[in-house]
Amino acid sequence: MIDKIALLHVAYPVGMGLAAFGCAIGMGRAITSALESSGRQPELYGKLMLLMIIGCALIESLAIYTLLVPFILKAI
Amino acid sequence: MLSYQVKSVYDKLKYMLSVALLSSCSSALFAAEEAESASTELPSFVSVFLDLKINGEMIRSTPFGHTIEAWSAQIVLIFITIVSIIFMLRVSRKLVVKQVPDKLQIAMEMLCSSIKGFLFGLLGEHNKKHIPIFATFLMFIMICNMSGIIPFLCAPTAKYATTVTLAIFIMIYYHYFSFELGWKHVLMHLLNNPSNLIMWILSPLFFCVNSIEIVTRPLSLSLRLYGNMMGKDMLLGIFMIMGVQVTVAMIPGTIIGIPLHFPFLFLGLLLGVIQALVFTILSAIYLSLWTTHEEEEPTNSQEQKQQVEAQQAVS
Numbered sequence A: 001m002i003d004k005i006a007l008l009h010v011a012y013p014v015g016m017g018l019a020a021f022g023c024a025i026g027m028g029r030a031i032t033s034a035l036e037s038s039g040r041q042p043e044l045y046g047k048l049m050l051l052m053i054i055g056c057a058l059i060e061s062l063a064i065y066t067l068l069v070p071f072i073l074k075a076i
Numbered sequence B: 001m002l003s004y005q006v007k008s009v010y011d012k013l014k015y016m017l018s019v020a021l022l023s024s025c026s027s028a029l030f031a032a033e034e035a036e037s038a039s040t041e042l043p044s045f046v047s048v049f050l051d052l053k054i055n056g057e058m059i060r061s062t063p064f065g066h067t068i069e070a071w072s073a074q075i076v077l078i079f080i081t082i083v084s085i086i087f088m089l090r091v092s093r094k095l096v097v098k099q100v101p102d103k104l105q106i107a108m109e110m111l112c113s114s115i116k117g118f119l120f121g122l123l124g125e126h127n128k129k130h131i132p133i134f135a136t137f138l139m140f141i142m143i144c145n146m147s148g149i150i151p152f153l154c155a156p157t158a159k160y161a162t163t164v165t166l167a168i169f170i171m172i173y174y175h176y177f178s179f180e181l182g183w184k185h186v187l188m189h190l191l192n193n194p195s196n197l198i199m200w201i202l203s204p205l206f207f208c209v210n211s212i213e214i215v216t217r218p219l220s221l222s223l224r225l226y227g228n229m230m231g232k233d234m235l236l237g238i239f240m241i242m243g244v245q246v247t248v249a250m251i252p253g254t255i256i257g258i259p260l261h262f263p264f265l266f267l268g269l270l271l272g273v274i275q276a277l278v279f280t281i282l283s284a285i286y287l288s289l290w291t292t293h294e295e296e297e298p299t300n301s302q303e304q305k306q307q308v309e310a311q312q313a314v315s
Helices: A004-040 A044-075 B009-036 B045-050 B063-070 B074-092 B103-123 B128-146 B160-181 B185-190 B199-249 B262-290 B299-314
Strands: none
Touching: A004 A044, A004 B128, A004 B299, A044 B074, A044 B199, A044 B262, B045 B063, B045 B074, B063 B074, B074 B103, B074 B160, B103 B128, B103 B262, B128 B262, B160 B185, B160 B262, B185 B199, B199 B262
16 A cells, blocks of 8 residues: 555654654753753852753653664664 | 964964865765765775775775775774873873973863762762773763764764673673672662562562663663764764765866865764763763662762861861
């Protein structure tokens, strides 16, 4: 009915877009709280930036797992 | 030409132009590789070596060439390691204490003391012996990631083989040291230390989740680093190819392209540093989670106690 490869060519970008959507919401909340706390207590800016970057890298890795699926499946 | 010796605007323009030219040369290499080979390959000095011809055929098509092509990223890794070992030997040979030290010694001492302080705050007093290995990981991964931007070198962490090796190594490392307190401590940690009846009922659930986490933690570490570095290479590669296509459209037959990928080099630099930091911080946190003693309090209050004691000693 539908060509399987064509279906994958539609599914991978849609999946990546959904993953990026969720990650953007999560990272927006994390960065918002980091910036607000930095405004309240400016002397903690270094620690807050470090924690924010670690949190953002953890959330971003979920989108990267979705990005890697086509490359890994192409090799197999 | 070191960056702090650049004085006039003309010097700055020359510096940026040389960087752009070097990037565009590497862009030509990548575009040529992309056109010839079926799989996207990271160009490096190994690819230049493979494109040479012996007896009328390229080294790449010989069996010896196939082996070198498969191991090209690891050859670059060995080269990076040898260069950094030579650099560290030169730094550590002429250390002076009583006279005025030279700039290299001051810079290296600043680097070492900042990394040591940062990791000490992360690991704590009783894990102090693990600071050297995490510092090694941090510097190694940072240098490997930054080699993706240097022309004629590739980032070895952009191949899954390198990152999965690092992740498996750190997994074996912290599981070995988690058995320091005995196998009963490890079992209780896998069951989340049940104290009352409800927690004992829920403990099989925790056992399943924690034992799956034994596998997924190194997996996530390796995939995060690999995905970031490979994605950066893909991004740079696509823009490099676009740059070459622009000049080929204007002047047919050129091999040098416009460095359209120039802004993404800075993004790659930032990502490389951040991912090295995240890898080290997560490994250190996993280690300290597995090696907590129950009678000791977590690290932050230890720091606060030390600070309070220091203030009391001063006053």
